[in-house]
Amino acid sequence: MVSLASHLSRLMLPRIGQEAAQTTGFHGWIRGGGYQPADTNANAAISLERVDVRNFVPFANHDFERFALSSRESFSVALLERTSHQLAGWPLLKLYYASFFAAHAVMRALGSGVVKIDGPSASYLTEVLKLYDPNTAKLKGGAYVFRLVADPSSPGLASITLKPAPEGAGVHDGFWRLFCDFLGDVAKDAVANGAVDAQDFFATAGELTDVIKAGGSESGVWLSGMRNEINYQHKYDAWFPIPGRAKILDVLDEAAALSDTTTIRLDRSKRKDPVGAFVSTTRFLACLNVELSDLVAVRSTANSAFGQKWRRLATALP
Numbered sequence: 001m002v003s004l005a006s007h008l009s010r011l012m013l014p015r016i017g018q019e020a021a022q023t024t025g026f027h028g029w030i031r032g033g034g035y036q037p038a039d040t041n042a043n044a045a046i047s048l049e050r051v052d053v054r055n056f057v058p059f060a061n062h063d064f065e066r067f068a069l070s071s072r073e074s075f076s077v078a079l080l081e082r083t084s085h086q087l088a089g090w091p092l093l094k095l096y097y098a099s100f101f102a103a104h105a106v107m108r109a110l111g112s113g114v115v116k117i118d119g120p121s122a123s124y125l126t127e128v129l130k131l132y133d134p135n136t137a138k139l140k141g142g143a144y145v146f147r148l149v150a151d152p153s154s155p156g157l158a159s160i161t162l163k164p165a166p167e168g169a170g171v172h173d174g175f176w177r178l179f180c181d182f183l184g185d186v187a188k189d190a191v192a193n194g195a196v197d198a199q200d201f202f203a204t205a206g207e208l209t210d211v212i213k214a215g216g217s218e219s220g221v222w223l224s225g226m227r228n229e230i231n232y233q234h235k236y237d238a239w240f241p242i243p244g245r246a247k248i249l250d251v252l253d254e255a256a257a258l259s260d261t262t263t264i265r266l267d268r269s270k271r272k273d274p275v276g277a278f279v280s281t282t283r284f285l286a287c288l289n290v291e292l293s294d295l296v297a298v299r300s301t302a303n304s305a306f307g308q309k310w311r312r313l314a315t316a317l318p
Contacts, residue, residue: 001204001207001261001262001266002197002200002201002203002204002262003260003261003262003291004201004204004205004208004261004288005261005288005291005292005295007190007195007197007201008106008109008110008186008288008292009292009295010195011110011186012109012110012292012296013053013056013057013060013109013110013111013148014053014054014057015054015057016057016060016061016064016109016296016306017061017064017065017296017297017299017300017305017306017307018296018299018300018302018305018306018307019057019058019061019302019305020058020061020302020303020304020305021058021059021061021062021065021304021305021306022058022059022061022062023062024059024062025059025062025063025066026059026060026063026113026115026146027115027117027118027121028059028062029056029059029060030117030121030124030125031121031124032055032059033128034051034052034055034056035048035049035050035051035160036048036049036050036132037049037128037129037132037133038159044163045161045162045163046125046129046139046161046162046163047159047160047161047162048159048160048161048162049151049157049159050154050157050159051148051157051158051159051160052156052157053148053150053156053157053158054156056111056148056158056160060108060111061305061306063104063108063113063115064105064108064109064296064306065306065309065310067101067102067104067105067108067289068101068102068105068109068289068292068293068296068306068310069309069310069313070097070101071097071098071099071100071101071102071105071286071289072098072286072289072290072293072310072313072314072317073313073317074094074095074097074098074101074286075094075095075098075258075283075286075290076317076318077094078090078091078092078094078095078098078252079091079252079255079256079257079318080318081094082249082252082253082256083256086249087240088238088239088240088245088248088249088252089230089234089238089239089240091252092230092238092248092252092275092278092279093227093230093231095255095278095279095282095283095286096223096226096227096230096278096282098282098285098286098289099223099281099282099283099284099285099286100172100175101289102285102286102288102289103175103176103179103285104175105289105292105293106179106183106288106289106292107179107182109292109296110186111147111148111158112145112146112147112148112182113145113146114143114144114145114165114174114175114178115143115144115145115146116141116142116143116144117139117141117142117143117144118141119141121141122138122139122140122141122142123138123139125139126138126139140164142164142165143164143165143171143174144162144163144164144165145162145163145164145165145178146160146161146162147160147161147182148160149161165178166178170224172221172224172227173220173221173224173225176212176213176221176223176224177213177221179212180209180212180213183205183208183209184205184206184209186205187201187202187205187206188202190202207266207267208266208281208284208285211223211266211267211277211281212281214270222270223278223281223282226274226278230278236248236274236275238275247275248275251275251276251279252279254276254279255279255280255283258286258287258290259283259287260287260291261284261287261288261291264280264283264284264287265280266280266281266284268280293306293310294310296310297310297311
């Protein structure tokens with residue numbers, strides 16, 4: 001398996017993590033007004049153009065670092081609870097959240113993401129859109145998908161597309177679908193652009209998205225479905241004091257440390273070993289976040305920037 005981190009790192013936003021974050025995140029950028037609407041159809045994709053990438057990155061930094069740091073913390077706490085207290089239920093769920101936060105961090109590092117736009121921000125953006133088209137319908141608050149695309153004709157400038165997130169079987173189900181679509185689009189772009197090892201990147205990205213989605217119920221994503229079964233239905237004998245918990249503890253022992261993602265199997269049978277497949281997949285994503293964050297942290301040395309926080313957290317965790 002090739003390293004996804006090496007491919008994704010080439011596509012990260014310039015200067016991601018290298019300066020102090022604007023703590024208002026994406027909402028703060030929306031209200032800052034550093035864009036020019038080109039398409040004001042509030043019921044479909046909205047295109048915000050002439051975005052100064054250098055101005056956008058500090059706002060992206062906030063969202064990237066909060067997801068990257070929370071993923072790393074969740075991963076370590078999961079393993080600590082298993083080794084210190086011989087627990088399995090909550091460690092499995094925390095591994096899931098480590099992967100959930102990791103996927104958000106990956107998207108943000110590449111200038112994309114799923115964001116909940118609150119009422120005030122939706123109203124503000126509506127007023128901006130109306131300046132360009134008085135007939136623009138009121139933008140509704142809710143979950144939106146955004147993606148930054150560089151403008152090859154204007155170095156340093158980009159456009160951001162913003163569109164309502166499709167509804168899935170739930171927030172987590174919908175997010176995983178969007179993450180898989182995003183990763184697939186990035187891999188297809190790499191092939192179309194003739195990137196180094198693009199075919200291997202495409203294959204590995206496909207393997208990851210297949211394991212996240214495939215094997216779930218007809219209307220649901222497998223990974224979030226497993227989380228629901230462990231959390232709400234208490235399946236798989238994970239919770240104390242069920243005797244079968246010992247098997248889960250053995251599976252968790254395999255995830256007892258961070259690892260190079262190229263060594264983590266994604267081909268475990270979901271039918272014969274669902275918990276093993278769940279642990280491998282969540283661990284893979286958590287470790288992918290660590291690999292990308294380590295690369296960002298190396299070039300992030302300014303006070304209050306991501307690198308400083310990442311090194312402090314790594315020192316505090318096992």
